[in-house]
Amino acid sequence: MDEHSTRYTVHGGEKASEPQVKSGLRTAESDSRLTTSLCGIKLNSPILSASGTYGYGKEFSRLYDLSLLGAVVVKGITLNQRAGNPGRRLIETPAGLINSIGLENPGLEGFISQEMPFLREQGVPVIVNISGNTPEEYAALAERLDEEPGVSALEVNISCPNVKQGGMAFGVTCDMAAQVTTIVRSRTNLPMIVKLSPNVTDIAGIAQAVEAEGADCISLINTLLAMAIDIHTRKPLLKNTFGGLSGPAIKPVALRMVWQVAGAIKIPVIGMGGISSWQDAMEFILAGASAIAIGTANFVNPYVVPEIHAGLSKYMEEQGVKNISELVGAARINR
Amino acid sequence: MVNTIAISQARVTEHNFVAPNIKRLALQAPGIARQAQPGQFVNMRCSPTLDPLLRRPFSINRIDPTSGTISVLYKVVGRGTELLANIHRGDSIDVLGPLGTGFELKPQGRKVVLIAGGIGVAPFHPLAEQLVNTGYDVTCLAGARCDEEFAELNDLAELGVEMYCATEDGSRGEQGRVTNLLENTLHKRNFDMAYACGPNAMLAAIKQICGRAQLPLQLSLEEIMACGLGVCLGCTCEKEKENGFLHVCTDGPVVWAEEVKL
Structure with a gap:
């Protein structure tokens, strides 16, 4: 068996077709049972990439056709280029990963000139994740991206735990979250997704505050604030002391928060946090997520997106469901 | 990274101790063997479970395009390599590669x-x-x-x-x-x-x-790594001549000494 012979089924329980292999690239047929829409954007599937785990799509485009995704959510962009955090950036934990990347990115104009030309060619909606040190920075990012061809929506990151100013600080109180939402809303007509931090006492309250200020969609969860200590040096392993925990370890917490938020607001929810299989993805959809995002699992299994796509297709087939949107929130009704 | 990345369930063709705590693992992975350059690496899962979660990067230690095999040489140092050490000949292992930038093969001089x-x-x-x-x-x-x-x-x-x-x-x-x-x-x-x-x-x-x-x-260079592909931005080391970071998985693992602050 060589590396091209790994089989996975495409297009549900129908004839298991051999994935097309050309220079290592695997493609799968689209499946109408998985098409859906989010804030008026038509999605080929409810599967998105989670910001910060997918770069700007280039690397994974060498492994499979990006149009399997509903949308590419790109690595977070800031107004100016950022080098990211010094020192150690990754700590593996049981079924988890703590990161302290610190929003390393080429900045708004760097992103537009270096990454957008490629992204526009992929036949998949592009959602740009934005972060600022001040509400005005978020607004400036939104205004510039509003006029950029090929940008389908913005994901407003008020939940990054790895930057000293801004970031998560905007996502932990209703007032601050509302303030950022209001100013971004006033400067863009693009659909606005607000990405929430789980590091709060009342996530449903924050979601409601953001909805009231005109957000079109909520995505959650960003990483859980976490740390690790080196017992030999007796110091925290990360220079910033805290980082963000992701991976399968956080999935039950993320699912619970998606459930709480989906029950508290009318706008759609993108669920994420530790999703590593189609079964995980299905749980989030049943909890009320209209779409789901794959994060850390992309690092563990670079083919996780096509595999989840195939698994969801098969499940639709077996369950006799015409479209996956029929199952959004189904677990809430069937209790 | 100009080559094609291959991922495989590669069959273990040999797995032996070459020193008391060092093993060589040989894999049937023709797509990797065909393309790999000296200095490149593979990113391998040491177990199919989610704990330990991350793949482990290993320098490619043998490249044989004719037989379609590659090897890695590793020291048993932690949970990942302990699990790896228990894999038997004939078993399959999930391997991604060839990755990264390898050695300069035409240096000046002799x-x-x-x-x-x-x-x-x-x-x-x-x-x-x-x-x-x-x-x-x-x-x-x-x-x-x-x-x-x-x-x-x-x-x-x-x-x-x-x-x-x-x-x-x-x-x-x-x-x-x-x-x-x-x-x-x-x-x-x-x-x-x-x-x-x-x-x-x-x-x-x-x-x-x-x-x-x-x-x-x-x-x-060696750094703690997650994706190995250049997307997670986790495996950095400081640049010598300017502010900012090199990414070991794509800019490296092989770099010119003057590029990096150690």
């Missing part, structure tokens, strides 16, 4: 020196093979804590590499560190190009020594 610290010898066999085959004189200075921590010395010698070694306890070769061995060697001989792989402290010392000797130097 005389090159490879400097290995412990398991840092792993990427040198394919490099030495290619350099010897293209007419370079290759010398290798290998260092380890003790004789039992050496691997590959005979294999490199068989390629026609001139071997010297140093151990901290004096159990083989000169007593002392490989950095001492390098300094002593440079007093007596000239080289046109140096390559080093080993712990960061050793690489930092070698960078200084080669800097003083004005000897061009490439380093094969």
Whole structure:
């Protein structure tokens, strides 16, 4: 068996077709049972990439056709280029990963000139994740991206735990979250997704505050604030002391928060946090997520997106469901 | 990264101890073997479970496009490699590669020196093979804590590499560190190009020594890594000449010494 012979089924329980292999690239047929829409954007599937785990799509485009995704959510962009955090950036934990990347990115104009030309060619909606040190920075990012061809929506990151100013600080109180939402809303007509931090006492309250200020969609969860200590040096392993925990370890917490938020607001929810299989993805959809995002699992299994796509297709087939949107929130009704 | 990345459930064709705590794992992975260049790496899952979660990066230690096999050489040091050590011949393992930027294969001059610290010898066999085959004189200075921590010395010698070694306890070769061995060697001989792989402290010392000797130097770096593809931005080291970071998985693992702050 060589590396091209790994089989996975495409297009549900129908004839298991051999994935097309050309220079290592695997493609799968689209499946109408998985098409859906989010804030008026038509999605080929409810599967998105989670910001910060997918770069700007280039690397994974060498492994499979990006149009399997509903949308590419790109690595977070800031107004100016950022080098990211010094020192150690990754700590593996049981079924988890703590990161302290610190929003390393080429900045708004760097992103537009270096990454957008490629992204526009992929036949998949592009959602740009934005972060600022001040509400005005978020607004400036939104205004510039509003006029950029090929940008389908913005994901407003008020939940990054790895930057000293801004970031998560905007996502932990209703007032601050509302303030950022209001100013971004006033400067863009693009659909606005607000990405929430789980590091709060009342996530449903924050979601409601953001909805009231005109957000079109909520995505959650960003990483859980976490740390690790080196017992030999007796110091925290990360220079910033805290980082963000992701991976399968956080999935039950993320699912619970998606459930709480989906029950508290009318706008759609993108669920994420530790999703590593189609079964995980299905749980989030049943909890009320209209779409789901794959994060850390992309690092563990670079083919996780096509595999989840195939698994969801098969499940639709077996369950006799015409479209996956029929199952959004189904677990809430069937209790 | 200009080659195609392949991922496979690769079959284990051999898996043996080559030293008390060092194993060589050979895999049937023709897509990787066909494309791999000396200095590149593979990112492997040590178990199919989600704990430990991340893949582990390993330098490619043998490349055989004819038989379609590659090998990695590793020291059993933690949970990942302990799980890996229990995989049997005939089992399958999830391997992604070839990844990263490899060694300069056409250095100026004729005389090159490879400097290995412990398991840092792993990427040198394919490099030495290619350099010897293209007419370079290759010398290798290998260092380890003790004789039992050496691997590959005979294999490199068989390629026609001139071997010297140093151990901290004096159990083989000169007593002392490989950095001492390098300094002593440079007093007596000239080289046109140096390559080093080993712990960061050793690489930092070698960078200084080669800097003083004005000897061009490439380093094969090791960092904690997640994706191996350049998307997570987790495996960084500081740039020497400007602010910012190199990403070991794509800018490296092999970099010119003057590019990186150690």
